[in-house]
Amino acid sequence: MPPVDESDKVLPVDTNIFRHDLLVWYDKNRRILPWRAGRDKKPDPYHVWLSEIMLQQTIVVTVIPYFQKFVEKWATVQDLAAASQDDVLAAWAGLGYYARARNLHKCAGLIVTKYQGRFPEEQSVLKQLPGIGDYTSAAIASIAFDKPAIVIDGNVERVISRYFSLVTPLPISKPQIRKYATLLSEGRADRPGDCAQAMMDLGATVCTPQAPKCNLCPLEEKCLSRCKGIQTDLPYKIKKGKKPQKYCFIYWIKNNKGQVLLEKRKEKGLFGGMMALPCSGHFDEREKIEQDENFFMLDFSNSKPLIINHSFTHFDLEARGQFAAMDDDTEIDRARFLWVEEAALSNIGLPGLFKKFINALYHGTII
Numbered sequence: 001m002p003p004v005d006e007s008d009k010v011l012p013v014d015t016n017i018f019r020h021d022l023l024v025w026y027d028k029n030r031r032i033l034p035w036r037a038g039r040d041k042k043p044d045p046y047h048v049w050l051s052e053i054m055l056q057q058t059i060v061v062t063v064i065p066y067f068q069k070f071v072e073k074w075a076t077v078q079d080l081a082a083a084s085q086d087d088v089l090a091a092w093a094g095l096g097y098y099a100r101a102r103n104l105h106k107c108a109g110l111i112v113t114k115y116q117g118r119f120p121e122e123q124s125v126l127k128q129l130p131g132i133g134d135y136t137s138a139a140i141a142s143i144a145f146d147k148p149a150i151v152i153d154g155n156v157e158r159v160i161s162r163y164f165s166l167v168t169p170l171p172i173s174k175p176q177i178r179k180y181a182t183l184l185s186e187g188r189a190d191r192p193g194d195c196a197q198a199m200m201d202l203g204a205t206v207c208t209p210q211a212p213k214c215n216l217c218p219l220e221e222k223c224l225s226r227c228k229g230i231q232t233d234l235p236y237k238i239k240k241g242k243k244p245q246k247y248c249f250i251y252w253i254k255n256n257k258g259q260v261l262l263e264k265r266k267e268k269g270l271f272g273g274m275m276a277l278p279c280s281g282h283f284d285e286r287e288k289i290e291q292d293e294n295f296f297m298l299d300f301s302n303s304k305p306l307i308i309n310h311s312f313t314h315f316d317l318e319a320r321g322q323f324a325a326m327d328d329d330t331e332i333d334r335a336r337f338l339w340v341e342e343a344a345l346s347n348i349g350l351p352g353l354f355k356k357f358i359n360a361l362y363h364g365t366i367i
């Protein structure tokens with residue numbers, strides 16, 4: 001069990017020197033990212049907001065092509081607000097956590113109708129918008145509007161934990177980290193947005209999780225964990241338990257015209273509002289799906305043995321393919337189900353689980 005520092009003590013730090021060293025490093029080493037403004041240019045709040053929503057739970061390399069696709073399709077927040085939710089969800093497909101896409105679209109609508117297309121600058125106002133919580137509101141206020149908000153992501157947590165050698169494990173140490181982040185931003189007169197991005201970039205490129213490159217770090221001299229030689233051990237983390245395992249069927253139903261049955265998911269819940277292959281509920285035991293299975297009373301006895309595994313934040317899923325034919329004049333709920341040409345499936349924004357299923361079906365490989 002990692003140690004816990006129960007003292008309330010906050011170590012002193014010369015914040016001016018810290019920020020100066022950090023900004024000098026940032027000016028030479030900042031990451032070039034498609035949503036970032038060039039040096040000495042004003043950031044576009046639409047780009048900052050869009051990227052920050054996409055970056056919630058998703059890494060930078062995955063977000064870049066999605067960000068580029070979105071700004072090509074919808075160059076402004078007005079364009080995004082005017083799009084249909086279905087189009088936004090389809091463009092988001094594969095990025096996961098689909099509530100983010102629904103909130104993104106709602107938020108764009110509010111920015112246009114309530115704020116005349118201009119993003120609010122204050123963190124407290126931003127936080128009232130759909131999909132924008134503590135972290136995202138701080139990041140937008142700071143990066144887009146240069147407000148002195150406290151921005152703490154995983155990278156910043158790691159840099160602070162190491163610099164101050166915080167031995168209390170995450171997430172217990174979060175309040176302590178916030179105290180230090182607040183201390184570091186106190187009295188910050190200039191470039192708060194760059195300071196926030198500098199901390200993120202330092203964590204992403206130098207103070208990396210496995211092998212921090214301390215010899216390239218502007219904070220090396222005063223970094224306490226580096227002095228103690230324990231930097232790679234920090235931050236300690238409380239081990240998460242194993243995720244629950246769930247089981248479901250994915251139905252691959254074709255009609256006599258070679259079309260495939262798709263389902264529009266309910267607005268709430270997993271893949272809310274997305275187009276998907278029909279699937280059963282998720283069960284804790286494999287046998288239970290079989291007992292439950294009565295999808296259109298179809299005969300699945302000739303199903304191919306296709307099983308894929310997919311990991312969600314809160315559970316792991318084993319999905320088994322169920323294959324059957326169905327007459328295209330079978331009565332179906334047209335608001336919920338539709339027949340789609342098989343060749344058109346790749347143009348429909350299906351969630352990653354179903355893309356993985358189709359890929360395994362066609363190529364016998366898992367993506």
Ligand code: SF4
Nearest residue numbers: 207214217220223231
């Ligand atoms: S000196 Fe090393 S451990 Fe300390 S902040 Fe820099 S990269 Fe991280």
